[in-house]
Amino acid sequence: MPAIKRIAIIGLALESNRFAPPTTAQDFFQSCYLEGADILTEAQKDAPAMPQEVPAFIDEINRLGEWQPVPVIVTATSPGGPADQMFFARFLSQTLECLRGARGLSGVYICSHGAMTATGDHDPDGTLYLEVRALLGPDVPIVATIDLHANISETMVENADAIIPYRTNPHIDQAPCAREGAQLLWRLMDSGEKLDSACVRLPIVAPTISLLTNDGGIFAQLVENSKAAQTKDVPAVCVAGGFAFSDTSYNGITISAFGDSSKAKRIVHDLAQWTWANRTGFKKELTSVERAIELATSEGPNVLLGDMGDNPGGGGRGNTTEILEALLAAGVKKVLFGLFIDADLAQQCHEQGEGAEFEAVFNRQCDDVNANRLSLSIKVLKLSDGLVEGRRGLYAGRTVKLGASAAIRVNGIHMVVISYRTQCADPGFFEHFGFDIASYKAVVVKSRGHFRAGFDEFFTDGQIYEVDADGLTTPVFSRLKFKNLPRPVYPMDEDTEWHGAGWGKMHNL
Numbered sequence: 001m002p003a004i005k006r007i008a009i010i011g012l013a014l015e016s017n018r019f020a021p022p023t024t025a026q027d028f029f030q031s032c033y034l035e036g037a038d039i040l041t042e043a044q045k046d047a048p049a050m051p052q053e054v055p056a057f058i059d060e061i062n063r064l065g066e067w068q069p070v071p072v073i074v075t076a077t078s079p080g081g082p083a084d085q086m087f088f089a090r091f092l093s094q095t096l097e098c099l100r101g102a103r104g105l106s107g108v109y110i111c112s113h114g115a116m117t118a119t120g121d122h123d124p125d126g127t128l129y130l131e132v133r134a135l136l137g138p139d140v141p142i143v144a145t146i147d148l149h150a151n152i153s154e155t156m157v158e159n160a161d162a163i164i165p166y167r168t169n170p171h172i173d174q175a176p177c178a179r180e181g182a183q184l185l186w187r188l189m190d191s192g193e194k195l196d197s198a199c200v201r202l203p204i205v206a207p208t209i210s211l212l213t214n215d216g217g218i219f220a221q222l223v224e225n226s227k228a229a230q231t232k233d234v235p236a237v238c239v240a241g242g243f244a245f246s247d248t249s250y251n252g253i254t255i256s257a258f259g260d261s262s263k264a265k266r267i268v269h270d271l272a273q274w275t276w277a278n279r280t281g282f283k284k285e286l287t288s289v290e291r292a293i294e295l296a297t298s299e300g301p302n303v304l305l306g307d308m309g310d311n312p313g314g315g316g317r318g319n320t321t322e323i324l325e326a327l328l329a330a331g332v333k334k335v336l337f338g339l340f341i342d343a344d345l346a347q348q349c350h351e352q353g354e355g356a357e358f359e360a361v362f363n364r365q366c367d368d369v370n371a372n373r374l375s376l377s378i379k380v381l382k383l384s385d386g387l388v389e390g391r392r393g394l395y396a397g398r399t400v401k402l403g404a405s406a407a408i409r410v411n412g413i414h415m416v417v418i419s420y421r422t423q424c425a426d427p428g429f430f431e432h433f434g435f436d437i438a439s440y441k442a443v444v445v446k447s448r449g450h451f452r453a454g455f456d457e458f459f460t461d462g463q464i465y466e467v468d469a470d471g472l473t474t475p476v477f478s479r480l481k482f483k484n485l486p487r488p489v490y491p492m493d494e495d496t497e498w499h500g501a502g503w504g505k506m507h508n509l
């Protein structure tokens, strides 16, 4: 009778924007920090407050056979600046200590974002994979899942047996991704086979808005082709679009394949060549703020305006005022606006109470160049503790903590103000205050693209506009002062060249 499989579960997820303030231990503790058996307890809840991959992974392994979970640490928080190094170091040492004490491990699942940096480590994801591998040796399979915006490093590819990415953007396939990872890990534990890897990093640092998978564009086709290329011999083909704002030396679109050496190499080569040949697809136009105001006041159909420069889902603070000020200046009515992140303002609304009207200060404690301090007359319409169960897309089935929150009215604008940084990707964030989204001429969301999977009930693609407001997540990279990003890269540098080099467990790709 075969020994029962003992599988370690580790989660570390942060998307790091180097231009944003560091992400603190408190940020992780506040969002999701679970140790040991608490991981399993949380995963069993109806709407677990943890990355969706973890419950799906556990469920799939349950389906596959008998096993013994070794839950280690699962932590995740909203995108922000590089993680505090002390926090990461403590996480890592506790993780390794736990693994050291867990004898006879059969396999490891790592749920990571893949675009994390720390204040003292450019590649904490890679460091985690490397240290786990160093501790457990080559024979214990390690399978990781990653966000489609991961920046894949050499260290990650060389220390994982396979890396499985999301294949949707907006991200709606966290669970299938984790199930695929579970199945592959199970296969590797059963068979003892070792997968080779091949990887190419293209000198393409794509604007975030060109990485959608539901628009039939170049990236959508690449992801589709990568999935179609998977076979029994090459069970994992991983396309990662990258996250430019991490500003690492290994930024760029990567294509990796795990499996039979020569077949993996061929797949990576072909996909990379095709991508390079079609690279003009990564250029995209934005809508100016002036045009957005016209749309919000026109006779035409209702519109959804995405604030590209201030996406908390990419490290933005959710408090820039460029679009808000333009709307106020134009005296626009019937606009719904959210989520504006200002804990002081939300707190003040709670102190004043529902129905109160007063002169409120926006961005009282912020001196960011794009987040102006505004003094505005507001009315508090409704208050909330900010615990919302996600309804659609990214947050579906997950409890989201917005912190003390308030629905307010500012002239003709209805706004939701919250305390904890969250991108406005779910209609539930408005609806739980009783707002009827369909009744507004314009809805402004601080989100780059995930709002599409939440608000597609109300707006067709033709009613959605990506607005060029400035901020920490602007897709206009020339406005940011990158330090580590490799140059030249396309499309920032039109004359970028690529000569087909790659790497992996077998070399000379």
Ligand SMILES: [Zn+2]
Binding pocket: 147, 148, 149, 171
């Ligand atoms: Zn992502």
